[in-house]
Amino acid sequence: MRVVCVGGGPAGLYFAILMKRQDPAHDVTVYERDAAGSTYGWGVTYWDGLLDTLRACDPESADSIRAGSVCWRGGTAHVGDRTTVHDGDRGFGISRHRLLEILARRAAALGVRVEFEREWSPEDPLPDADLVVAGDGVHSALRERFAGHFRPTAVGGRNTFVWLGTTKRFDTFTFSFVETAHGWIWCYAYGFGADRSTFIVECSPETHRGLGLDSANEGEALELLAALFAKPLDGHRLIGRAEADGRTRWQTFRTLTNERWHRGNLVLLGDAAHTTHYSIGAGTTLAIEDAVELAAAVLREPTTEAALRGYEQRRKSALLAAQSAARLSAQWYENLPRYLRLPPSQMFALLGQRHSPLLPHVPPQLYYYLDRTAGRLPAMRGCKRWLGSRLARAAQKQRGKQRASA
Known part of the structure; x- marks a missing residue:
């Protein structure tokens, strides 16, 4: 051929x-x-x-x-001044x-x-x-x-994000959630070299505008983000890739x-x-x-x-x-404030459950306890799967109707 x-x-x-x-x-x-x-x-x-x-x-x-x-293993989550660490897959x-x-x-x-x-x-x-x-x-x-x-x-998604690098090598998949006067902003970070990591920053459009990130040039944006994420960065710098006009490449997925x-x-x-x-x-x-x-x-x-x-x-x-x-993962982050008032260990557990079609329809703390109970009771696991599948089919049907009307 x-x-x-x-x-x-x-x-x-x-x-x-x-x-x-x-x-x-x-x-x-x-x-x-x-x-x-x-x-x-x-x-x-x-x-x-x-x-x-x-x-x-x-x-x-x-x-x-x-x-x-x-190689990295497990995850770390910083929520304000609180930190939780979990074992996980390699x-x-x-x-x-x-x-x-x-x-x-x-x-x-x-x-x-x-x-x-x-x-x-x-x-x-x-x-x-x-x-x-x-x-x-x-x-x-x-x-x-x-x-x-x-x-x-x-x-298009609702939240805005930017793909950055950093000179810090993260040895776990790391999340950091920071509350500002204009709402929450957070990062995902993971290592890919001896002295390099990917560092993705995400926030709502309201937070993006409120912090002035929509008008900041790259130097100003990186300085602000480095200050907001000083705890996980631990003194290391952020690295950007600016547009031709000098602005940082914020986008929606x-x-x-x-x-x-x-x-x-x-x-x-x-x-x-x-x-x-x-x-x-x-x-x-x-x-x-x-x-x-x-x-x-x-x-x-x-x-x-x-x-x-x-x-x-x-x-x-x-x-x-x-x-x-x-x-479901994107929607979890778009509704992040719903989960961030939980204790960090519970929030991190629901972060791992963000792919569940049941989670958006159940109060977060109640879902957490249902999930823990389901881990011990086979009948509860079956009920959880049944509810999740029903909700997933309903959501798929609704998306089909929206595409047809479009």
């Missing part, structure tokens, strides 16, 4: 690797609009499940990714730059042509290939060219879905097909899982059409749980 991947992110590069491993005779090219070594973002986080998948598919790149990652962080470097090098070693500074616009003709993979991100030019067919829907994922020999991959809120830390994992399933479908099915149809069906089904968890 002749395969062209438009977009040199983790999903596109990993799909190229898998296709070459399946059959070295495949002619595979990756076009990336940015220059080599140029990327956005700070660290990528993942868990053991993704590492197992990578090792099963390509042990060599899996070993390189693991060697380039740092997680990993790797710089996005390092991850792409590993994947690009592995792809090239297998015979994939990786061409940088090659960008497709919506007006350009499709690449000449048996299979064209649109892995060009949430703003995919290939998807937008055929938007009438793919029928993308983007739903857009949850993207597509009614269809393929058209002829063109198929969507990763963020071009779907996004999930950053608070569940699954974006890169889900994109790579797309690549794994697409490569498996191409190998398994007798025709390209059958492969793309099977890939779309399987991935849409597999994503349902993650998309539900991401929606």
Whole structure:
């Protein structure tokens, strides 16, 4: 096959690797609009499940990714002047730059042509290939060219956030919630290098305006945020990536879905097909899982059409749980004051339960005690699951009605 991947992110590069491993005779090219070594973002986080998948598919790149990652375990939450620490699953962080470097090098070693500074616009003709993979991100030019067919829907979140870095290495997944005169502001932080961590700051639009972050330049914003989060930063600095006008890159998250994922020999991959809120830390994992399933479908099915149809069906089904968890997680943070008056240990426990469709409908402290009781009584666990599933189906039905009316 002749395969062209438009977009040199983790999903596109990993799909190229898998296709070459399946059959070295495949002619595979990756076009990336940015220059080599140029990327956005700070660290990528993942868990053991993704590492197992990578090792099963390509042990060599899996070993390189693991060697380039740092490991952390459990979580820490600072709520005002109170702190709670919880054990938890092992997680990993790797710089996005390092991850792409590993994947690009592995792809090239297998015979994939990786061409940088090659960008497709919506007006350009499709690449000449048996299979064209649109892995060009949430703003995919290939998807937008055929938007009438793919029928993308983007739903904006309420809160505003900024993606920063810091020179502090966090050894646990760390949250810090700070109350100001204008409302709560909080961060998520995790390590991805010996002296680097990702540091995401989020708040309501009212808090964002009240603190003056909507008009502050980057230097002013970083100084204010470093003062607000002085406790977790422990004297370390924040690192930004300003816009051309000098302002910090505050944004609202857009949850993207597509009614269809393929058209002829063109198929969507990763963020071009779907996004999930950053608070569940699954974006890169889900994109790579797309690549794994697409490569498996191409190998398994007798025709390209059958492969793309099977890939779309399987991935849409597999994503349902993650998309539900991401929606509920985003809503949890949008309603944060509801939980922050609880004792920190209870608040942290409900933070871990934020994917529950039952939680928004039950007073937080009552939910906490119900959850503890359910852990001891099997009948209560069944009742909790039943209520949660009923509420989830009702919410899905309501979203369907809203899309139909739109």
